[in-house]
Amino acid sequence: MKGIAVSKGVAIGKAYLLDRSKFCILKQKLEDHEVENEIQRFRDAIAKTKVQMVDIKNRAEKIADKYAVILDTYTLLLDDDILVNDTIENIRKNRTNAEWTLNQTLQNFLNLFDNINDDYLKGKKDDLDLLVQAILRNLIGHSQETLSDIQEPVIIVTHSLSPSDTLSMPRNFIKGLATETGGKTSHVGIFAAALGIPAVTGIKNLTSQINTGDNVVVDGIDGEVIVHPNEENSQYFLKKQENYRRYEERLLANIHQSAETLDGHQIHLLANIESNQEAKTLRKFGAEGVGLYRTEFLYMSASNLPGERELYENFKAVAQEMGKRPVVIRTLDIGMDKQLAGIPTNDEDNPALGLRGIRLSLAKPELFLSQLKGILRASLYGNVKVLYPMISSVSEIIQANELLQKAKELLKEDQIPFDENIEIGAMIETPAATICIDHILEHVNFISIGTNDLIQYLLAIDRVNENVAHLYQPFHPAVIRALKQIFDAAKKANKKVSICGELGGDPMATMLLLGLGDLHDLSMEPHSIPKVKKIIRLIRLEEARQMADHVLNLSSVEEISQFIAKEMRTRFPDDFDRDLSFQEKIIPA
Numbered sequence: 159m160k161g162i163a164v165s166k167g168v169a170i171g172k173a174y175l176l177d178r179s180k181f182c183i184l185k186q187k188l189e190d191h192e193v194e195n196e197i198q199r200f201r202d203a204i205a206k207t208k209v210q211m212v213d214i215k216n217r218a219e220k221i222a223d224k225y226a227v228i229l230d231t232y233t234l235l236l237d238d239d240i241l242v243n244d245t246i247e248n249i250r251k252n253r254t255n256a257e258w259t260l261n262q263t264l265q266n267f268l269n270l271f272d273n274i275n276d277d278y279l280k281g282k283k284d285d286l287d288l289l290v291q292a293i294l295r296n297l298i299g300h301s302q303e304t305l306s307d308i309q310e311p312v313i314i315v316t317h318s319l320s321p322s323d324t325l326s327m328p329r330n331f332i333k334g335l336a337t338e339t340g341g342k343t344s345h346v347g348i349f350a351a352a353l354g355i356p357a358v359t360g361i362k363n364l365t366s367q368i369n370t371g372d373n374v375v376v377d378g379i380d381g382e383v384i385v386h387p388n389e390e391n392s393q394y395f396l397k398k399q400e401n402y403r404r405y406e407e408r409l410l411a412n413i414h415q416s417a418e419t420l421d422g423h424q425i426h427l428l429a430n431i432e433s434n435q436e437a438k439t440l441r442k443f444g445a446e447g448v449g450l451y452r453t454e455f456l457y458m459s460a461s462n463l464p465g466e467r468e469l470y471e472n473f474k475a476v477a478q479e480m481g482k483r484p485v486v487i488r489t490l491d492i493g494m495d496k497q498l499a500g501i502p503t504n505d506e507d508n509p510a511l512g513l514r515g516i517r518l519s520l521a522k523p524e525l526f527l528s529q530l531k532g533i534l535r536a537s538l539y540g541n542v543k544v545l546y547p548m549i550s551s552v553s554e555i556i557q558a559n560e561l562l563q564k565a566k567e568l569l570k571e572d573q574i575p576f577d578e579n580i581e582i583g584a585m586i587e588t589p590a591a592t593i594c595i596d597h598i599l600e601h602v603n604f605i606s607i608g609t610n611d612l613i614q615y616l617l618a619i620d621r622v623n624e625n626v627a628h629l630y631q632p633f634h635p636a637v638i639r640a641l642k643q644i645f646d647a648a649k650k651a652n653k654k655v656s657i658c659g660e661l662g663g664d665p666m667a668t669m670l671l672l673g674l675g676d677l678h679d680l681s682m683e684p685h686s687i688p689k690v691k692k693i694i695r696l697i698r699l700e701e702a703r704q705m706a707d708h709v710l711n712l713s714s715v716e717e718i719s720q721f722i723a724k725e726m727r728t729r730f731p732d733d734f735d736r737d738l739s740f741q742e743k744i745i746p747a
Contacts, residue, residue, distance in 0.1 A: 159361050159364060159367070159382065159383045159384075159385070160361070160381060160382055161336070161358040161359055161360045161361035161364075161381050161382070161383065162340075162341055162347075162358065162359050162360040162381055163357075163358055163377075163378050163379060163380065163381035164340070164341065164346070164347035164350055164351065164357045164358065164359050164378070165335075165347065165350035165351040165354070165355055165356055165357040165378050166351075166356065166378050166379055166402070166406070166685075167334075167354065167355075167356035167378045167379070167399070167402060167403070168356055168375065168376070168377055168378065168379065168395050168398050168399035168402060169313050169333040169334025169355070169356040169375070169376040169378070169399075170333070170373075170374075170375050170376075170387075170392065170395055170396060170399065171311055171312060171313050171333045171334070171373075171374070172310075172311070172312055172313065172370075172371055172372070172373065172374075173312070173313050173315045173368050173369065173370060173371065173372045173373075173374045174308065174312035174313065174314050174315065174370055175315050175316070175365060175368060175369060175370040176305065176314055176315070176316035176319075176323070177316075183257050183258055183261045183294070184255075184257075184258065185254055185255070185258040186254065186255040186258065187253055187254065188249075188253040188254065188255065189253075190253070192253075193249060193250055193253055196249055196255060196256050197246050197249055197250070197256075199256055199297065200245065200246065200249065200256040200259075200260070200297065201246075202296075203256070203293050203296040203297040204236055204242060204293060206296045207236060207289075207292050207293050207296055208236050210292065210296075211236070211292075236289070236293075241263060241264075241267065241290075244263050244266075245259050245260050245263045248262065248263065256297055257294055257297050257298065260290060260293060260294065260297070261290070261294075264286070264287065264290045267286060268286070268287070287318070287339070288318060288319075288320045291318075291320065292320060305323055305327040305328070308327065308328055308331050308332075309328075309331065310331060311331050311332075311333050312331060312332065312333065313332075313333050313334040313335070313336065313374050313376055314327070314332060314334070314335050314336070315336045315337075315364060315365060315368045315374070316336075316337055316338075316365065317337065317338045317339060317364075317365055318337055318338065318339040318340065318346075319335070319337060319340075319346050324346065324349045329353060329355075332355060333355070333356075333376075334355060334356045334357065334374075334376035334378070335350050335355055335356070335357040335358075335359075335376065336357070336358050336359075336361060336364060336368075336374070336376050336383045337357075337358075337359045337360075337361070337364070338359075338360070338361055338362065338363070338364045338365060339359065339360065340359035340360060341359060341360060346359060347359060350378075351685060356376050356377070356378035357376065357378055358376055358377070358378055358381050358382065358383055361383060364383065367385060368383075368385055372385055372386060373385075373386055373387060373392075374386075374387075375387050375391070375392075375395045377395065377398075379398070379402060405732060405733075409688040409689060409692060410688060413442070413443065413444040413687075413688055413691075414444055415444075415691075415695065417690070417691045417694040417695065418694070418695060419672070419694055419695070419697055419698055419699045419702075420695075420696070420697065420698045421698045421699050421700065423672075423699040425672065425677060425678070425679070425680055425694055426446045426447070426484075426678060426679045426680075427444065427445060427446055427679075427680055427681075427682070427687050427690060427691055428445060428446055428447045428448060428449030428450075428484065428486070428656075428658075428679050428680070428681040428682075429443070429445040429447070429448055429449065429450075429681065429682065429683070429684045429687070430448075430449065430450040430452065430658060430663075430681055430682060430683055430684075431448055431450070431451055431452070431476075431684075432451075432452050432454075432455040433455055434472050434473075434475040434476045434479075436684075437475070437476045437479040437480060438479060439684070440480075440684055443684040443685065443687045443688060444687050444688060444691060445684055445687055446483055446484075447480055447483035447484040447485060447486075447541070448476060448480060448483075448484065448485045448486060448681075449484070449486050449606070449656055449658050449679050449680075449681020449682075450486055450488055450545070450606070450658040450681050451473075451476060451485060451486065451487045451488060452488060452491070453469075453487060453488060453489065453490055453491075453529070454490060454491060454492050456468075456469065456472060457490060457492065463525070463528075464528075465528055466528040466531045466532050466535075467532075468532075469528065469529060469531075469532030469533070470531070470532040470535040470536055472532075473485075473487055473532055473533055473535075473536035473542065474535070474536040474539050476536075476540075477536050477537070477539040477540030477541075477542050478539050478540060480540055480541070481540060482540070482541055483540075483541060484541045484543060484679075485540055485541060485542050485543065486543045486544075486545050486583065486606065486656075486658075486681070487533050487536075487542060487543070487544060487545065488545040488546075488547050488585065489516070489519055489526065489529050489530070489533075489544065489545065489546060489547060490515075490518065490519060490525070490526075490529060490547075491514070491515045491547035491548060491585075492514060492515075492518065514548060515547040515548025515549075515585075516546050516547055516548050516549055516554050516558060517548065517554075519558070520554065520557050520558065520561075523561055526558075526561055527561060527564065527565050527568070530544070530561060530562050530565040531565045531568065531569060533580075534562075534565055534566060534569055534576040534577070534580065535569065535574060535576055537576050537577035537580045538575050538576055538577060542577065542580060543580065543581040543582070543583060543603075543604070544562070544580060544581070544582050544583065545583040545584070545585060545606055546558050546582070546583070546584050546585060547585045547587070547608070548585060548587065548588065548611075549584045549585055549586070549587075549588065549591050549598065550588045550590040550591055551590060551594070552594065552597045552598055552600075552601055555582075555584060555598065555601045555602060556601065559582065559601070562582070566578070581603040581604060582601075582602050582603050582604075583602055583603060583604040583605060583606050583656075584598055584601075584602045584605050584606075585605075585606055585607075585608045585658075586598070586605050586606070586607045586608065586612065586644055587607070587608035587609075587610070587611035587612045587615070587659075588611070588612070588615055589612075589615055589616055589640075592612070592616075592640045592643060592644060595643065595644050595647040595648075596647045596650070596651065599647060599648060599651040599653050600651070602653070603653065603654075604653055604654040604655070604656065604678075605644070605648060605653060605654075605655055605656070606655075606656040606657070606658050606679075606681070607641065607644060607655065607656070607657045607658070607659065608658060608659045609632065609637075609657060609658075609659025609660060609661035609662065610659040610660055610661075611659075612637070612640065612659070613630060613631075613632055613634070613637050613659075613661075614630065616634070616636050616637055616640060617629065617630065617631065617634060617636065617637070631715045631719075632660075632661050632664070632667065633667075633715055633718040633719045633722065634715050634718075635712065635713060635714065635715070635718065638670075638674070638709055638710060638718065639710065641671075641674050641675075642674050642675065642706075642710060644675075645674050645675020645676065645677070646675060648675065648676070649675060649676050654678040654679070655675065655676065655677055655678055655679075656677075656678060656679035656680070656681055657671060657677065657679070657680055657681065658681040658682075660682075662680045662681060662682050662690075663680070663682025663683055663686035663687075663690065664686075665686070665689045665690050665692075665693050665726075665730075665733060665734075666722060666723070666726055666734065667722075668680075668690050668693040668694060669693060669697055669701070669702045669705055669722075669725070669726065669729075670702070670705055670706055670709060670722060672694070672697070672699060672702040673699075673701075673702030673703040673704070673705050673706030673707070674706045689733065692730075692733070693730065693733070696729070696730070697729070705722075705725060708721065709721065709722065
């Protein structure tokens with residue numbers, strides 16, 4: 159069964175089927191005199207859930223900062239106007255029971271998430287659903303099965319896992335996780351990765367095909383779950399398990415060495431983060447700074463729009479943690495399809511092409527000014543840079559820079575110090591920005607290529623649409639040519655280039671990206687840094703350029719993909735040759 163690999167490694171053992179099926183919610187009509195009592199019952203359930211979440215977060219902090227930070231979202235959502243106030247309003251308006259009304263509110267909320275273009279934010283749907291299930295349990299007075307009684311090694315198989323589930327499980331007995339819901343950015347994915355528990359999520363109909371006690375394999379490397387493996391399969395995965403363990407040990411052994419090619423060309427490997435708490439853990443993966451700080455999390459998890467001071471304190475903490483290392487802060491990259499506290503939303507037929515990114519910031523200058531002032535104030539404490547998202551024309555950069563200048567003047571009036579020479583960057587993620595890249599480079603200090611959206615817009619593919627997702631091809635000739643055009647223009651303008659999309663963290667693409675042009679930074683999820691660093695340290699830049707030149711002459715996705723896969727598997731069998739189960743090849747003398 160195929161799913162999403164969210165935590166690397168291989169787990170082999172007995173399944174423990176955990177029943178986390180949703181409640182069957184019935185609609186009940188209330189008498190007028192029952193309405194206020196029903197609202198109070200709902201408020202009591204919210205209050206009880208808040209107490210539970212605080213307790214869970216306190217325990218989560220002992221596991222991982224990022225995991226604990228995610229739980230802040232749960233607590234803040236319990237104060238959310240839509241989730242709480244809309245439910246109360248609809249109980250009064252429709253005279254329906256709290257369980258039914260809350261479930262309707264949830265569906266409205268999930269519809270908002272369906273229209274969001276950002277994959278990271280889409281991954282939060284499952285977390286919201288889990289929170290509502292927790293409230294429903296408190297409304298119904300339903301006590302659920304606890305995992306704390308497990309006394310033998312097992313692999314948890316379930317529809318979904320709540321935060322309380324993950325914290326109550328005896329971690330020395332949990333060998334692996336497999337769920338029907340969740341993704342890399344959900345709390346399950348982050349929890350599993352933080353503890354090094356192999357995990358696969360997003361497997362449809364998983365729980366209907368496995369029973370407690372079944373022998374299963376969770377392959378968190380290739381995103382597969384195998385039920386009732388035969389003897390041959392069992393031996394294969396035991397070998398893969400041990401080889402991968404050794405492989406990871408070797409990766410981390412020299413993590414603080416620089417990412418420098420054999421012929422002396424150095425690439426700076428930076429991290430993509432969503433919260434200031436994550437900055438504390440970056441050095442153990444060898445990150446040399448923050449290449450993309452996604453500020454959306456600060457807005458998504460807030461019951462009120464964060465103000466200048468709150469943003470400043472947050473950015474300052476990251477800057478201080480990083481010291482002289484760069485911290486690139488992307489201004490708000492979110493669209494009007496998402497409810498933000500205090501900002502009315504508009505329904506858009508196609509949010510991906512709507513009022514999002516820099517367009518929203520320019521349409522809401524006060525919102526943008528508070529971000530810019532927060533970033534500027536934090537720049538006094540480190541090597542902070544500003545990154546504008548979703549740029550499609552020079553005029554957008556000019557308008558953004560005018561507001562940046564206004565933010566500087568306002569701070570000067572209040573005698574608040576900041577870095578006068580803060581660097582400005584543009585996200586290159588639209589075809590328009592690619593075609594007009596020479597003009598854009600005249601107005602910024604650096605550019606950062608957001609490959610996720612660039613590929614999507616270049617190929618006209620919605621990669622979360624199951625009907626066309628298979629056509630989302632990072633190695634499409636149009637994508638490679640667009641990247642080459644960007645690199646060539648940047649070299650001519652003598653401007654630095656960074657890549658911060660998923661392609662930047664894909665070791666299979668590392669050699670090609672280095673060969674396409676003068677790449678200064680690669681920014682990625684922290685866990686990807688050791689593997690990308692290993693590739694860089696074992697190649698010559700000239701070899702990478704030869705690979706890129708050859709790829710640029712190929713005309714189809716199939717040709718390019720096959721060529722790159724063959725080259726990388728030949729050069730790095732330990733990393734890419736799946737047939738060898740991560741076993742090192744022994745080369746005869």
